[in-house]
Amino acid sequence: MKSDAFVESGHRKTLEVIVSNQNEPGAKSLGPKASSSSQRIDSQLAETIGSVDNAPTLSLTHDSLTIDGYSRAAVQTYWRIAEMKLGFDLGAQPWDFMALPRFMVSHAHLDHIAALPAYVARRRMMKMEKPTIYLPESAVSSVDAMLKCFSRLDRGRLPCDLVPLTANQEIELSRELVVTTSATKHSIPSLGFIVWERRRKLRPEFVNLTGDQIRDIKLSGTDVTREIRIPLVAYTGDTAPEGLDNCPDMYRAKILITEMTFVAPDHRKEKIHKHGHTHLDDIVARRNDFQNEIVICGHFSTRYNDTQIKRWVDKALPDRLDGRLKLWLQ
Numbered sequence: 551m552k553s554d555a556f557v558e559s560g561h562r563k564t565l566e567v568i569v570s571n572q573n574e575p576g577a578k579s580l581g582p583k584a585s586s587s588s589q590r591i592d593s594q595l596a597e598t599i600g601s602v603d604n605a606p607t608l609s610l611t612h613d614s615l616t617i618d619g620y621s622r623a624a625v626q627t628y629w630r631i632a633e634m635k636l637g638f639d640l641g642a643q644p645w646d647f648m649a650l651p652r653f654m655v656s657h658a659h660l661d662h663i664a665a666l667p668a669y670v671a672r673r674r675m676m677k678m679e680k681p682t683i684y685l686p687e688s689a690v691s692s693v694d695a696m697l698k699c700f701s702r703l704d705r706g707r708l709p710c711d712l713v714p715l716t717a718n719q720e721i722e723l724s725r726e727l728v729v730t731t732s733a734t735k736h737s738i739p740s741l742g743f744i745v746w747e748r749r750r751k752l753r754p755e756f757v758n759l760t761g762d763q764i765r766d767i768k769l770s771g772t773d774v775t776r777e778i779r780i781p782l783v784a785y786t787g788d789t790a791p792e793g794l795d796n797c798p799d800m801y802r803a804k805i806l807i808t809e810m811t812f813v814a815p816d817h818r819k820e821k822i823h824k825h826g827h828t829h830l831d832d833i834v835a836r837r838n839d840f841q842n843e844i845v846i847c848g849h850f851s852t853r854y855n856d857t858q859i860k861r862w863v864d865k866a867l868p869d870r871l872d873g874r875l876k877l878w879l880q
C-alpha cells in the first residue's frame with residue numbers, strides 16, 4: 551500500500567496538510583477533485599478558525615482521501631473525511647473540525663455526541679453557516695431539547711439543522727456523493743453509513759460506437775449513460791458484528807472504519823455482542839469477507855493499553871489482513 555501514510559498528528563498538523571496544498575509545491579495533494587476555489591475557501595477558513603490543539607487526532611491518507619479521527623470506548627469518538635467535508639460522530643470536536651458543515655452521528659451515547667452543542671456554538675461564534683447534523687430519528691427530540699437547555703444556560707442561539715435518519719435511507723451530499731444508512735446492532739438505536747461516489751458511465755451497448763454515432767443517439771433523446779456507484783467509505787459506529795454482516799456493502803467499501811472494542815481472548819463474546827460491540831475474534835472470523843483496501847479498527851476499551859492491544863491482534867492476525875488492517879492507536 552504505497553499510497554498510505556499513517557502518521558500520528560495533533561490537529562495542528564492535520565490542518566497544515568489542507569492549508570499547505572496551495573502554499574507549498576509538492577505538498578500532499580487534496581486529490582484531483584479539489585478545485586482551486588475550494589482550496590482558497592479552505593485556506594480562508596483555516597485562517598478564520600486558527601489553530602488550537604484541543605483533542606488528539608490520528609491521520610491516514612489513502613488514495614485521495616484523508617481520514618482524521620480518534621476513537622476510544624467511553625472516552626470520545628470523532629472522524630473527519632476532509633475531502634468530503636463530512637464528519638462522523640462528535641464525542642469531542644477538534645478545533646479545526648468546526649470547518650465541516652455536516653456531521654453524521656451514529657448513536658446518542660455520550661462518547662459520540664458530547665461535543666455536539668459546542669460544535670454548533672463554535673460555528674455560530676465564527677459566523678459560519680449553521681451546520682447540518684444527521685442523527686438517528688429516536689435521538690432528535692432529545693438532542694433538540696438538550697440544545698434548548700444549553701441555549702438557556704449560555705444565553706446564545708444554537709442554530710443547526712437536525713435531520714432524522716432511519717435505516718435504508720439515502721442522503722444526497724452533492725452530485726457526486728451519496729450516503730446510505732443501515733441498521734447496526736448496539737444497546738441503543740444506532741446507524742451505520744456508507745459514502746458512495748456516483749459517476750455516469752457509457753452503457754455497454756454503446757461502447758463500440760463512434761463519437762458521432764453516440765452523439766446522434768443522444769440527440770434522439772436516449773440516455774447513453776448509466777449510473778455506477780463506488781462505495782468509498784463505510785462507518786459502523788459502535789456495533790456487534792451483525793452491523794457489518796447485515797450490510798454486505800460495508801465489506802466492499804474502499805475504506806471501512808469499524809470498532810474492535812474488545813481484544814482479550816478471555817472476554818466473553820456473548821456478553822460483548824449483547825452490549826452491541828465487536829471482539830477481535832469476530833474480525834478474525836470474517837477475515838475472508840473484507841474486500842476493503844483499508845480496514846480501520848478503533849474504539850478499544852480503556853481497560854487495555856496500546857501494547858496489549860497490538861500484542862493480541864498480532865497473535866490472532868499476524869498478517870493484519872495483508873497489511874490492510876490499521877489499528878487506530880498512537
Ligand SMILES: [Zn+2]
Pocket residue numbers: 622623624627659661662788849
Ligand atoms: Zn462508543
Ligand SMILES: [Zn+2]
Pocket residue numbers: 657659736788
Ligand atoms: Zn455506544
